[in-house]
Every structure is written in C-alpha cells, then in structure tokens.
Amino acid sequence: MHSTRLFRLGVPFVAGAMALCACGSRDQGDGDSASSAGTTVTIGFDAPLSKDLAAVGLGMKNAAELAVNQANKNHTVPGVTFKLSAKDDQATPTIGQQNAAAFAAADDVVGVVGAYNSSVSAAMQSTLHDAGIVQVSGANTNPALTRGADYKTAPKRQYDNYFRVITTDDVQAPVAAEYFYRDLGIKKIATVDDKKVYGAGLVKEFTEAFLKLGGKIAVHQSINPDESDYASVVGTVKSSGARAVYYGGEYPQAGALKKQLVAAGFDGPLGGGDAVKDDAVVPLAGSRAADGLYTTSDGRPVEDLSSAKSFISAYQAAGYSEPYGVFGAYTYDATNALIQAVKAAAGAKAGAVEDLRPKVVKAMGSVSFPGATGQVGFDEYGDSVNKVISINTVKDGAWQDGIKVFTK
Known part of the structure; x- marks a missing residue:
C-alpha cells in the first residue's frame, strides 16, 4: 500500500525561490541550486511501447519526456525536479491496471500521463482514483471515461482525478x-x-x-x-x-x-x-x-499551428528517432498541464501541505494555458475545452x- 502521507511540503520563499521539502526521493543531480535544494517527484507515463502500437506510444513518451526536460531546465516549479517513469502497457488493459497499481504504490509519483487506449485507461481509472493520483491523457477519446455510459442522456463525472486534453x-x-x-x-x-x-x-x-x-x-x-x-x-x-x-x-x-x-x-x-x-x-x-x-x-494539423512551432522545433532538436505522431503534441500538452497543476498545488499557500496528490487533482481542474495544440483547459467533466x-x-x-x- 502507498503511504497516506505522501508529501510534507514546506513552502518557504528564499530569494524568491520555493524550496520543496518532501519524503520523496531527493535529487542528486548536477548541482543546480534549485533542484539540489528541493525534491525530485515522478510523473508516471503509460502507453504501448512495444508490439503493434509501439510507434505511436514511443512518440507520446518522447513528447512527455520533452515537457519534463523543459520544466526542469526552466525551473517551472521552483525547488522541484521532475522525473518521467514510463511503463509499457502493450495496449492491454490488465497490464495497464498493473502499471496503475505500481504508480499508486510509489510515493514519489505525483500524477500519471496516459494511457493511449481508452480500454486501458478504463482499467486504470479506479486504481489511480483510489490512490488520489491525477490522470491526464493526450489520446483517450471514448466519452464514457469522463461522462459515464449514459453520457448523452445523463452525463455524470466518473472520476474527479481523470482529465484529457483531446476531444471525444x-x-x-x-x-x-x-x-x-x-x-x-x-x-x-x-x-x-x-x-x-x-x-x-x-x-x-x-x-x-x-x-x-x-x-x-x-x-x-x-x-x-x-x-x-x-x-x-x-x-x-x-x-x-x-x-x-x-x-x-x-x-x-x-x-x-x-x-x-x-x-x-x-x-x-x-x-x-x-x-x-x-x-x-x-x-x-x-x-x-x-x-x-x-x-x-x-484539432488542426499540428504543423499548421503557430502555437506548435516551438514544440516541433524542440522535438526535432532533441533528436528523437521516432516521430511525435498524431498524439505527441497532445501528450506534450497533457504533461505540461500536470506540471502546471503541481506548480499550483505546491505554491497554494505557505506552510505544511499534506498529501500532495489530492492537491494536484484539485488544481488540475483549474489549469488553463495556451498549449501546442491550442487552448488547454477542462470542463466540469474533465474533458477538453478545445473541440476542433x-x-x-x-x-x-x-x-x-x-x-x-x-x-x-
């Protein structure tokens, strides 16, 4: 079982920088002042990284990794270094559920990006919900994941921790x-x-x-x-x-x-x-x-979006061997949405903050920013507000x- 006391957050401001104190893993990085004074937290990632759908899954993983690397380089959340932990679900719901359980058991996992398949996310949702871990997908499109089986006649939010940046x-x-x-x-x-x-x-x-x-x-x-x-x-x-x-x-x-x-x-x-x-x-x-x-x-073709130019150039500069594919830019936005939610949760108020995971879940609903694919934000069901x-x-x-x- 994962600890119910996931993090104790101290939010003292020293020379304008937030130091994040936690019982997660300490960063032993390259001596950077912000990261060495703070904490490393993990973003889980789930997608098919092998077998038939590996091409799309690897592009998504690369995009998530790019967002994490940029957040660390830019000190998007002062005092916090992010690490990506990627798991291969092989497009199989039972494996996805096992991956969700592993993420839930790891005290340093603050959120999960994925899955690619709607059926895999359906198998992961309850486990991540019970652990209080936010889940955000850049690929799931089945309406029932957010609004239930009766989504047309009686829509009802299924899990308050589940979000997506792609339309249905x-x-x-x-x-x-x-x-x-x-x-x-x-x-x-x-x-x-x-x-x-x-x-x-x-x-x-x-x-x-x-x-x-x-x-x-x-x-x-x-x-x-x-x-x-x-x-x-x-x-x-x-x-x-x-x-x-x-x-x-x-x-x-x-x-x-x-x-x-x-x-x-x-x-x-x-x-x-x-x-x-x-x-x-x-x-x-x-x-x-x-x-x-x-x-x-x-959305519109990513290559036609001025908002996606920096993502495309950064992805190419990173030298990834796989293309970002149809869902790469959306996964990039999903990862950045999670990072923004962590920033909001960690900086909500000074003093000790118990259980960072639920704080991130709450903050996620209010995340709004111009992303690579357009405006990133969520409606009352956790669905994307961008419907193109x-x-x-x-x-x-x-x-x-x-x-x-x-x-x-």
Missing part, C-alpha cells in the same frame, strides 16, 4: 459521418470495428450520426485485432452494396483491412478515427491501396492533412 468520439464521429454523407456523397456504408472500447464506441457514434443524416448502414462487421486475415469481413462488405467503409479501430488493422479490400476489388473509401491517422498506415496498406483513406483527427476536428486523406501515397476543419 461523440464529437469526431459525427464530423466523419457528415463528411462522408455530404462531401463524399456516400449514402450507403459498411461499418467495421475491432471490438475494443475505442473502436466499438466510435462506430456506434458514427452509425447514429450517419442514420440521422439519412444514410444507410449496409452491414456491420467486427474483426479480431489479433488476426491479420480479414477475408470473411471483406467478402461480406463487398457483397453488401456498400460504397464505403467506416472502421473503428487502430492503424495496424486499418492498413491491413484497406489493403485487403482493394485487393478484393472494393474501390470505395475507408474512413476512421484519430487512431488510424498515422504515417505507418500507408506502408501497411501499400502506397497505392492507401489512397482513399479518410480520418478525423483532433480536421479531416485528412491519403492521396498519391501521402497524407494530406486538414483538407476540411470543423469547429464544434
């Missing part, structure tokens, strides 16, 4: 439905999901919106994401009369599905959510077969981002 499937899926129906002129579509929380939820939202517009769902199918042969699904879709496919799932399976659809003679577009928007999906599908992929992604969706497509074997942008 009930925003992005209707945008996709509108684009397919109105812009692409698709009136009859097949839907496919991977049976996961994210994928199934995305297809549910898309279906409701598409039907409301007057469209028809020709057939609904599910795949096993652990398999790679989708011949049965492809055959069913092809014979259904559908003119397009909407897929709820992630880029490794989306690439394989698109490749097999084209090989079977199905030439309609394939749509998907933000988890399909990855550079790796093009070689997985094949540059020719990848044409006609359409995805939604949160872009449409992207693959043409001539390359992504064309932000071909249309919706603001909700």
Whole structure:
C-alpha cells in the first residue's frame, strides 16, 4: 500500500525561490541550486511501447519526456525536479491496471500521463482514483471515461482525478459521418470495428450520426485485432452494396483491412478515427491501396499551428528517432498541464501541505494555458475545452492533412 502521507511540503520563499521539502526521493543531480535544494517527484507515463502500437506510444513518451526536460531546465516549479517513469502497457488493459497499481504504490509519483487506449485507461481509472493520483491523457477519446455510459442522456463525472486534453468520439464521429454523407456523397456504408472500447464506441457514434443524416448502414462487421486475415469481413462488405467503409479501430488493422479490400476489388473509401491517422498506415496498406483513406483527427494539423512551432522545433532538436505522431503534441500538452497543476498545488499557500496528490487533482481542474495544440483547459467533466476536428486523406501515397476543419 502507498503511504497516506505522501508529501510534507514546506513552502518557504528564499530569494524568491520555493524550496520543496518532501519524503520523496531527493535529487542528486548536477548541482543546480534549485533542484539540489528541493525534491525530485515522478510523473508516471503509460502507453504501448512495444508490439503493434509501439510507434505511436514511443512518440507520446518522447513528447512527455520533452515537457519534463523543459520544466526542469526552466525551473517551472521552483525547488522541484521532475522525473518521467514510463511503463509499457502493450495496449492491454490488465497490464495497464498493473502499471496503475505500481504508480499508486510509489510515493514519489505525483500524477500519471496516459494511457493511449481508452480500454486501458478504463482499467486504470479506479486504481489511480483510489490512490488520489491525477490522470491526464493526450489520446483517450471514448466519452464514457469522463461522462459515464449514459453520457448523452445523463452525463455524470466518473472520476474527479481523470482529465484529457483531446476531444471525444461523440464529437469526431459525427464530423466523419457528415463528411462522408455530404462531401463524399456516400449514402450507403459498411461499418467495421475491432471490438475494443475505442473502436466499438466510435462506430456506434458514427452509425447514429450517419442514420440521422439519412444514410444507410449496409452491414456491420467486427474483426479480431489479433488476426491479420480479414477475408470473411471483406467478402461480406463487398457483397453488401456498400460504397464505403467506416472502421473503428487502430492503424495496424486499418492498413491491413484497406489493403485487403482493394485487393478484393472494393474501390470505395475507408474512413476512421484519430487512431488510424498515422504515417505507418500507408506502408501497411501499400502506397497505392492507401489512397482513399479518410480520418478525423483532433484539432488542426499540428504543423499548421503557430502555437506548435516551438514544440516541433524542440522535438526535432532533441533528436528523437521516432516521430511525435498524431498524439505527441497532445501528450506534450497533457504533461505540461500536470506540471502546471503541481506548480499550483505546491505554491497554494505557505506552510505544511499534506498529501500532495489530492492537491494536484484539485488544481488540475483549474489549469488553463495556451498549449501546442491550442487552448488547454477542462470542463466540469474533465474533458477538453478545445473541440476542433480536421479531416485528412491519403492521396498519391501521402497524407494530406486538414483538407476540411470543423469547429464544434
């Protein structure tokens, strides 16, 4: 069990600097006056760092690490040095829950950034909540994580420690439905999901919106994401009369599905959510077969945002071998949101402050700042206040981002 007395914070101000005294690990760094006088606290990080989704997870980890390194260099929280502790959940809920338990048991962990998969975060939430640890994601989009299963008719905050800086499937899926129906002129579509929380939820939202517009769902199918042969699904879709496919799932399976659809003679577009928007999906599908992929992604293309220029240049200067990907900038903002919450909690008032973790949870709800992806802040459910969706497509074997942008 973790200690219930996580930190005793002294907040004396000496020459304008706050010294943070704690029972966490002491920094034995490079002799920097602020860090050597203070304390090292740990930010946990959880994402898939191996197997199929490693490319996206490693980009997220790098972005979180960049935020931590910048906070330390800039002394964002005087007297505090941050350390990132990254754990690999392999996109598996049970492993994510084990990682959450390990973070909860470590007295120096002040918050957790992650997870990537909504299903993994669903498995982590109660453990982190019971430990009083704030959790903030730059990738989770399932609405139920914040507002419960009845999020449309009776939304209710599920865990007061859970936040995200990215908008949700009930925003992005209707945008996709509108684009397919109105812009692409698709009136009859097949839907496919991977049976996961994210994928199934995305297809549910898309279906409701598409039907409301007057469209028809020709057939609904599910795949096993652990398999790679989708011949049965492809055959069913092809014979259904559908003119397009909407897929709820992630880029490794989306690439394989698109490749097999084209090989079977199905030439309609394939749509998907933000988890399909990855550079790796093009070689997985094949540059020719990848044409006609359409995805939604949160916000405007990062490369088009003036607010993201410093993040992009710093990421490139850091020399990371993996690209930051679709969720890198959001994870960067999520990590900085947590750092700002620690700053607010540690500097709330002079004197001893018990249990830093709950203080950080409380402070997180009031965090607001201009981030790389736009304005970072949270509504009463812990959801992002920034609700902008872009449409992207693959043409001539390359992504064309932000071909249309919706603001909700």
